[in-house]
Amino acid sequence: xxxxxxxxxxxxxxxxxxxxxxxxxxxxxxxxxxxxxxxxxxxxxxxxxxxxxxxxxxxxxxxxxxxxxxxxxxxxxxxxxxxxxxxxxxxxxxx
Amino acid sequence: xxxxxxxxxxxxxxxxxxxxxxxxxxxxxxxxxxxxxxxxxxxxxxxxxxxxxxxxxxxxxxxxxxxxxxxxxxxxxxxxxxxxxxxxxxxxxxxxxxxxxxxxxxxxxxxxxxxxxxxxxxxxxxxxxxxxxxxxxxxxxxxxxxxxxxxxxxxxxxxxxxxxxxxxxxxxxxxxxxxxxxxxxxxxxxxxxxxxxxxxxxxxxxxxxxxxxxxxxxxxxxxxxxxxxxxxxxxxxxxxxxxxxxxxxxxxxxxxxxxxxxxxxxxxxxxxxxxxxxxxxxxxxxxxxxxxxxxxxxxxxxxxxxxxxxxxxxxxxxxxxxxxxxxxxxxxxxxxxxxxxxxxxxxxxxxxxxxxxxxxxxxxxxxxxxxxxxxxxxxxxxxxxxxxxxxxxxxxxxxxxxxxxxxxxxxxxxxxxxxxxxxxxxxxxxxxxxxxxxxxxxxxxxxxxxxxxxxxxxxxxxxxxxxxxxxxxxxxxxxxxxxxxxxxxxxxxxxxxxxxxxxxxxxxxxxxxxxxxxxxxxxxxxxxxxxxxxxxxxxxxxxxxxxxxxxxxxxxxxxxxxxxxxxxxxxxxxxxxxxxxxxxxxxxxxxxxxxxxxxxxxxxxxxxxxxxxxxxxxxxxxxxxxxxxxxxxxxxxxxxxxxxx
Numbered sequence: 001x002x003x004x005x006x007x008x009x010x011x012x013x014x015x016x017x018x019x020x021x022x023x024x025x026x027x028x029x030x031x032x033x034x035x036x037x038x039x040x041x042x043x044x045x046x047x048x049x050x051x052x053x054x055x056x057x058x059x060x061x062x063x064x065x066x067x068x069x070x071x072x073x074x075x076x077x078x079x080x081x082x083x084x085x086x087x088x089x090x091x092x093x094x095x
Numbered sequence: 096x097x098x099x100x101x102x103x104x105x106x107x108x109x110x111x112x113x114x115x116x117x118x119x120x121x122x123x124x125x126x127x128x129x130x131x132x133x134x135x136x137x138x139x140x141x142x143x144x145x146x147x148x149x150x151x152x153x154x155x156x157x158x159x160x161x162x163x164x165x166x167x168x169x170x171x172x173x174x175x176x177x178x179x180x181x182x183x184x185x186x187x188x189x190x191x192x193x194x195x196x197x198x199x200x201x202x203x204x205x206x207x208x209x210x211x212x213x214x215x216x217x218x219x220x221x222x223x224x225x226x227x228x229x230x231x232x233x234x235x236x237x238x239x240x241x242x243x244x245x246x247x248x249x250x251x252x253x254x255x256x257x258x259x260x261x262x263x264x265x266x267x268x269x270x271x272x273x274x275x276x277x278x279x280x281x282x283x284x285x286x287x288x289x290x291x292x293x294x295x296x297x298x299x300x301x302x303x304x305x306x307x308x309x310x311x312x313x314x315x316x317x318x319x320x321x322x323x324x325x326x327x328x329x330x331x332x333x334x335x336x337x338x339x340x341x342x343x344x345x346x347x348x349x350x351x352x353x354x355x356x357x358x359x360x361x362x363x364x365x366x367x368x369x370x371x372x373x374x375x376x377x378x379x380x381x382x383x384x385x386x387x388x389x390x391x392x393x394x395x396x397x398x399x400x401x402x403x404x405x406x407x408x409x410x411x412x413x414x415x416x417x418x419x420x421x422x423x424x425x426x427x428x429x430x431x432x433x434x435x436x437x438x439x440x441x442x443x444x445x446x447x448x449x450x451x452x453x454x455x456x457x458x459x460x461x462x463x464x465x466x467x468x469x470x471x472x473x474x475x476x477x478x479x480x481x482x483x484x485x486x487x488x489x490x491x492x493x494x495x496x497x498x499x500x501x502x503x504x505x506x507x508x509x510x511x512x513x514x515x516x517x518x519x520x521x522x523x524x525x526x527x528x529x530x531x532x533x534x535x536x537x538x539x540x541x542x543x544x545x546x547x548x549x550x551x552x553x554x555x556x557x558x559x560x561x562x563x564x565x566x567x568x569x570x571x572x573x574x575x576x577x578x579x580x581x582x583x584x585x586x587x588x589x590x591x592x593x594x595x596x597x598x599x600x601x602x603x604x605x606x607x608x609x610x611x612x613x614x615x616x617x618x619x620x621x622x623x624x625x626x627x628x629x630x631x632x633x634x635x636x637x638x639x640x641x642x643x644x645x646x647x648x649x650x651x652x653x654x655x656x657x658x659x660x661x662x663x664x665x666x667x668x669x670x671x672x673x674x675x676x677x678x679x680x681x682x683x684x685x686x687x688x689x690x691x692x693x694x695x696x697x698x699x700x701x702x703x704x705x706x707x708x709x710x711x712x713x714x715x716x717x718x719x720x721x722x723x724x725x726x727x728x729x730x731x732x733x734x735x736x737x738x739x740x
Contacts, residue, residue, distance in 0.1 A: 026706055029546060029699035043518055049540050051714030053515050058711075075518035 015064070016085045022059050023081065027052060038081040053078050060084070066091040097156070098123030098144040098605075099168040099242075100259040101221055103230045103305055104250030106138040116142035119252075119259040125432075126170070126255060126605045132156050134166050138250075139223045139230060143168040146608050148458060149176075151355050154194035161189050164225045165200045170255050171218030171240045172612070173198055174350040179213060203231075211302055212316050215350065215617065219255060219297075228307040236317045237465070237616045238286070238299030238592040241601055245294045251305055257291055257434045261734060267294055268738040270730070272552045273559075275694070278436045279544040279723050280561045283593025285568070290435050290730065299592055317618065318570065319587050321580035321625050333631045337644035340623060344370070344645065347617035348461065349378035356458040359384035361448070361611075362412070363662055364400030366639065366646070366654060367463025367472070371614055372408060373649045375461060385410040386452050386460065388417050388444045395663055400654060407651050415451045417444040422669035423677050430729040432606040433598045437726045438541060438719035441664045446603035453607040464600060465615035468591050469624045470639040471579055471632035472659050474501045479533030479582050480633060482520055486527050495521065500636050530573045531562050533582040534589070538562070544720035547699045565589075579629035599662075666718040667707040670725065674708055683728040692731045695724055 016038070024030055027047050042048045048056065056078055057068045066088065077087040100119035112135045120131055120142040127144025134141045134157040143156040149172070159166045173179070176195035179202060184190065188201040195216075202210035203222055208231065211220070217239035222231040232253055234242045244253040247264045254260050261268050271292040274284040284290050286298040297303055300317040330336040348371060352358065360372045362385040375383055385405065390396040398414065405412040422443045429443045452460060467473050478501055485494040495517040523535035531538075538561060545556065568588075573581055604611045614620070624632070627641060634640035638659055646655055670680045682688060684704050686697040706712050707721050 025702055026711065029696075029702040031698070043522060046539055046543065049519055049543075049714060049716055052716065053512075055711065055713060070512065073512035074514045078515075079518070 015088050016081065018063060019060075019081055019084050019088070022063070023047065023056070026055070026059075036081065038085075040081075041079050042081075043075065043079055048078075056084065060088060064088050064092065097146050097168075097170045098126030098255040098259070099142065099170050099219060099221055100252075100254040101139070101141040101168065102250045102252045103140075104138045104248075109135050112140045115263055116140045118262050119254060120144050122258045122262045123255055125608060128608050130155060132168070134159075134168075134223070136166070136223060136225050137228060139225075139228075141166060141168045141221055141223060146458065146610065148172070148354050148356055148610060150192055150194035153192040154196060156196055158192065158194065158196045158200060160200040160204055161191075165203055166223045166225065167196060167199045167203075167220060169196055169199060169218055169220040170242075171216055171220075171235065172351075172610070173214050173216040173218065174353065174617075175213075175215040177353075208302060208304060208314070209316070215619070217613070217616070221253060230305045231302060232297055232305075233302040233316075234297045234299055236300045236618045237587070237613075237621075238596050239600065239611075239613060239616065241597060242297045243289060243294055244297060244303070247293075257289060257294055258734075260294060261291075261738060265738050267291060268734050269293075270694070270727075270735065272548075272555060272694075275436065275552075275727065276545060276548075276556050276559065276561075277593075279438070279720075280538050280542045281565070281589045281593055282438055282541065283435060283589070283597065285565070285589065285593055291734075319584050319621065319625065320572070321576040321584070323572070323575045324577075326626075328628065329626055333634075333641055333644060336627060336631060337641050337647075340620075340641060340645040343617075343620055343623055344614060345374055345378050347614040347620050348374040350617070351461055351612040351614055352378060352380055354459050357384070357456055358459040358461070359386060359452060359455075359457045361385070361460050361462040362387045362401050362404055362410070363463065364397035364404060364654075365463065365660060365662075366643065366650070366657060367466035367615065369400075369404045369463075369650050369654050370466070370642070370646050371461050371463050372404065372410065373646070374614070376408060377649065383408060383410045384455075384457060385412045386448055386455075387412070387414050388448055389414050390417055390444075390664065391419075392665055395665065397660060400657065403651060404654060407654075413451060413455060415444070415448050417447060417664070419665045419669040420672065421447060422664060423672075423680075426669070426725070427679060427729050427733075428606070429603065430726050431733050432602040433726075434602075434730065434734070435598065435726075436723050436730060437594070437598050438544070438723045439594075439663070440666050440669055440722055441662060442599045442603045443669075444664050445599055446606045449604045449607040449609040452609050458608070459610045459612060460604070461612045461614060463615060464595065464611065464613040465591070466639065466642065467659065467661075468583060468587050469615050469621050470642045471583065471629075472639045473586065473661070474638075474659070475533055475537060475586070476579060476582050476633060477501055477636055477638060478520065478536070479578065480636075482524070482532075483527065483578055485521070486524055489524070497636065526562070529562070529566065530569055530581040531566055531585060532578075534585055535562065540716045541719055543716035544723045547695050547703065547720055547724055549693055549696050552694065553696075577629045579633065580625070583625075667712055667721040668710070670721075671708055674710075676704070676708065680725060683725065683732065688728070692728060692736075694727055694731065700724055 123144045127146045129145045129147040132143040156168045157166045173195040176198045179198045183201045211233045217235045219240040219242035220233040269292040274288045274290045277284045287295040289296050302314045304312045387401045389398045481497040498516045526532045631641045689697040
């Protein structure tokens with residue numbers, strides 16, 4: 001039996017899986033995970049437009065109970081799976 | 096306004112030819128409910144369904160010249176027919192009727208194929224020269240009236256709508272996947288294509304001649320054209336141009352008031368339709384009857400502006416309140432008229448409004464269609480202007496902030512978060528010098544719908560680059576035009592010709608035998624506007640500036656200076672009630688039906704369906720994809736599946 005290295009990575013994996021699942025199902029309308037490399041720019045690939053970002057934000061707020069401020073509506077926070085996961089982790093970690 | 100149909104091929108028994116024509120023209124009854132007319136000669140057959148508008152007693156078609164060797168059927172109006180008639184009479188031509196149709200045959204006698212250049216109007220014409228045994232098909236400059244043609248079974252067939260062709264050649268009921276991809280990218284199939292494989296749409300401003308030996312010649316007699324750099328300016332000041340424009344627009348409206356039936360106008364509450372109604376008054380219309388659409392959703396509704404204009408002009412006015420449920424219920428009927436996939440539902444309320452106009456006893460309406468293309472009214476033009484301004488200093492933090500001035504009418508505006516908007520609109524800058532630069536963001540967003548195509552169709556489109564494909568169709572001269580001129584040309588050939596004029600203009604109105612007339616698309620107005628400097632059209636960030644100046648004193652100031660709000664209607668939300676799909680929507684988008692049709696990926700459509708059903712589809716891309724898929728499935732249902740049954 002393999003144990004997770006530490007709790008944080010499990011949570012990260014979980015956030016990542018949930019974000020990936022959401023984007024695949026709701027923005028790519030696909031089951032094929034190979035269409036969504038974690039470091040790919042969602043804007044460059046046409047996966048989201050600027051309204052699509054609002055959908056992602058709505059999902060993050062509902063799913064992870066975070067609140068995204070207007071000043072945080074920046075492309076660097078939402079332009080890839082990795083960026084989104086990092087953003088969620090920052091929001092959830094105690095200040 | 097009318098419907099036409101016909102063919103050219105080997106001679107047959109006149110009774111058999113007449114029967115074929117009847118099968119075709121009966122499908123166009125909605126375009127012309129006031130009577131049918133036929134002419135057969137040798138292998139040629141012409142049929143006409145009449146909507147009587149001018150010369151009610153003797154204006155029936157087909158109409159011939161004095162010798163009876165040139166015949167025509169046509170759909171539309173020749174607005175300058177009185178002047179042409181007087182000229183032709185001076186040259187010895189004798190007229191048997193008072194109709195506008197008759198000038199066509201006499202002009203042909205006088206000028207041959209160049210007759211079409213003399214017409215100011217909106218028309219689709221079929222002309223048969225019995226002596227030379229040749230058929231001409233001609234279409235107006237902007238493509239207001241439709242005209243399709245195809246070769247099948249040894250004949251050339253033509254008709255105002257595709258359903259008339261399918262009535263006699265059911266084997267033509269096949270969709271062209273490439274045209275479907277065009278519709279999902281550019282909002283409509285690009286001419287000369289239609290979404291039906293092999294069926295061509297005669298492009299706007301073109302004349303097709305089919306000779307006795309079958310040889311075809313396609314000739315472009317007019318196109319949108321703009322000045323090359325260094326061309327001397329015709330006007331010293333914008334005020335001078337605005338003054339001339341006011342006179343020209345008044346004349347364009349005056350010509351469009353000619354009718355022997357009651358005539359009204361659509362009033363959206365925006366600058367363009369308000370201008371048309373005010374100009375109708377200025378041109379001598381005594382009582383103006385107006386019609387408008389209102390929505391429950393504030394994002395789409397312009398009732399307040401409509402009422403302000405009604406008060407200002409004292410119009411007798413009817414407002415049709417259109418709900419999402421109305422749109423959902425009428426959408427199948429709309430698609431049957433449109434005969435093409437659409438990405439927006441906005442044509443549906445216009446069809447319901449035409450029904451209201453008809454019920455009110457009116458046959459003709461003037462509208463503001465075309466002003467945004469002609470005078471630079473769309474946010475797309477301003478967006479491109481900002482992106483070009485920004486590209487000159489890419490490092491500037493301030494230049495892209497101008498994007499915040501756009502799309503203020505949208506609930507989920509793409510510019511409400513500045514950094515994201517800059518990131519989105521900052522993409523595609525590598526296309527800066529290409530004529531399609533302005534359209535890259537829109538086409539990129541629309542193409543989202545291609546994701547839903549069945550895998551084998553998607554694979555066939557892997558190598559398709561819509562930007563390069565479309566660019567090849569542009570005239571070489573475009574490289575020398577101003578950036579705004581390039582954007583206007585592409586807009587006139589894609590949004591206007593492929594979507595607005597058919598799917599928000601001709602088809603929804605003709606569904607209820609209503610003729611729309613568009614003064615801003617008078618070719619003299621277009622040629623005038625095209626010669627104006629770009630910055631007189633969009634001055635700073637003020638769109639249609641010269642038009643606003645031309646209308647000074649004619650409109651209330653808050654309407655004259657109001658920022659453009661494009662006409663839109665609720666999209667995917669029209670197809671669900673409390674999270675439940677309308678019955679036909681559930682049936683057509685069910686996995687089994689999607690798989691049987693073969694156009695789309697059932698799993699992907701299912702995911703989009705769920706997203707829409709739960710109210711989570713808030714962006715343009717998803718809304719357009721949903722409406723595009725549903726309308727394609729309705730085209731499949733009406734024209735393919737039932738034809739095969």
